[in-house]
Amino acid sequence: MKRFVEVEQFLKARGIRLTGERQLIVRRAVSYLHFTAEELVKDVRTIDPTVARGTVYRTLGLLHRTGVVEKHDFRYGPPNYEVTFAKAHHDHLMCIQCGEIIEFQEPRVEHIQEQVVKRYGYQLLSHTHKLYGLCQKCRHVNPKRASKAPMLHVEEIVA
Amino acid sequence: MKRFVEVEQFLKARGIRLTGERQLIVRRAVSYLHFTAEELVKDVRTIDPTVARGTVYRTLGLLHRTGVVEKHDFRYGPPNYEVTFAKAHHDHLMCIQCGEIIEFQEPRVEHIQEQVVKRYGYQLLSHTHKLYGLCQKCRHVNPKRASKAPMLHVEEIVA
DNA sequence: AATCTAGTTGAGACTTAGTCTCAAGAAAGA
DNA sequence: TCTTTCTTGAGACTAAGTCTCAACTAGATT
Structure with missing residues (x-):
């Protein structure tokens, strides 16, 4: 249908x-x-x-x-x-260069979330989990000009 | 300092x-x-x-x-x-009733994220991970009137 | 200390994204 | 068909943020 x-x-x-x-x-x-x-x-x-x-x-x-x-x-x-x-529930991975969005599922993360909220006495209602990065293509392309996106935080950059 | x-x-x-x-x-x-x-x-x-x-x-x-x-x-x-x-890097847990924000750290999630991006050939640059729920106090308070927040998604509500 | 100059500021017009109001119009029940 | 209630179009309005430009200032140079 x-x-x-x-x-x-x-x-x-x-x-x-x-x-x-x-x-x-x-x-x-x-x-x-x-x-x-x-x-x-x-x-x-x-x-x-x-x-x-x-x-x-x-x-x-x-x-x-x-x-x-x-x-x-x-x-x-x-x-x-x-x-x-x-x-089905899913979270997102996005390429900050070309904007591609990939939907992924990670039951392990959902499970850890439950532990976190329990730790603080909360009742979990919803969540968002978004990963930002460069897709295979964009990683090898020299950006013609600076993207409009703000510079990433030092602490945010994952080694 | x-x-x-x-x-x-x-x-x-x-x-x-x-x-x-x-x-x-x-x-x-x-x-x-x-x-x-x-x-x-x-x-x-x-x-x-x-x-x-x-x-x-x-x-x-x-x-x-x-x-x-x-x-x-x-x-x-x-x-x-x-x-x-x-x-230090941290993520957030928020009470949708009173707005309280708790900062938490979960290295296990960071690790799983790495696996996810590798799965899709991405290079991880940053992420956001936010949990929304009710704190202990707010869970026991009958909201006087409907919150301005939109209704939660069926799929988003965690059992 | 005085001068110079590129970077910064205040003021306010402008833009974008979204909300609100209200009279007119349409859906569904009686 | 009539009635009631909900929905709509039009456009004014708002909130949040950006942009422009002449005037100003921090910090380097003399």
Whole structure:
């Protein structure tokens, strides 16, 4: 079954009104792996220019609140969204040069996290774990000009 | 030795001009554990209202590029800065109710990260690892009203 | 100490990303 | 079909941050 149909059924089952605008927005959103709010606005308005910016933001907020999309703050740049509906939990590895994003799973880290929160008497609700580096290609390319990304912290650089 | 003196020496050694504005900004910044750019602007301008907003932002950028401060995108709200100069690497655990931030160290996770990046042929440059949850106190408090934070993702909630 | 000059500053316009308001329009139940 | 409630488009508004430029100043040079 198409991914957007599942999402639409999920929304309907929660008593959320399925308007034409929302359907369009959901269908465009699932076509991306990752996207920014403004990218989605542009994309949707390319197909139907009558859809207001506000509607895209509102729908994105709705999808976020209902757990259909996840919001990622990759460094440098506006937040990034991902339709995680019916998708296994994963974390991200990003190339700071070309922007490639790789999704990885690491149950061992999840396990250690549990130990950490227990240590401080916390109840774990969620987490983010992002790795930044250079992919094989970019490592061998001499950047033509300085990237816009700020210099890395001395302490952050892993030997 | 006072923390800000060390930072000032570090900047000087790198040939960075030490103006009165920069000294004030550094001194206020090191007095916080975590702060937002706007908080720092307000704080600095309380002491010297002639310092421009832009100067605080520029100096913060300078401190960031030189690795004196680190920028954290805790979810919900503007980014958070931390003077990490001469401070051991650590990650963060945050209470989403009261905002408490705990710094923790987990060499085991750092080690697993190395394995992950090797798996994909990447060179690791930096990472962020943030845990969100409820502290002991907040877990037992019935929130008076819904928090502004978006609902958690089903997949994000750890059993 | 006076001079020089590249780097820094204040002021404020500008940008980007996102929120809010409200009248008009559309979905779903009665 | 009517009614109620929710959603929408339009655009004003806000928050956070960036940029420009003439005036100023730290620190090097004399």
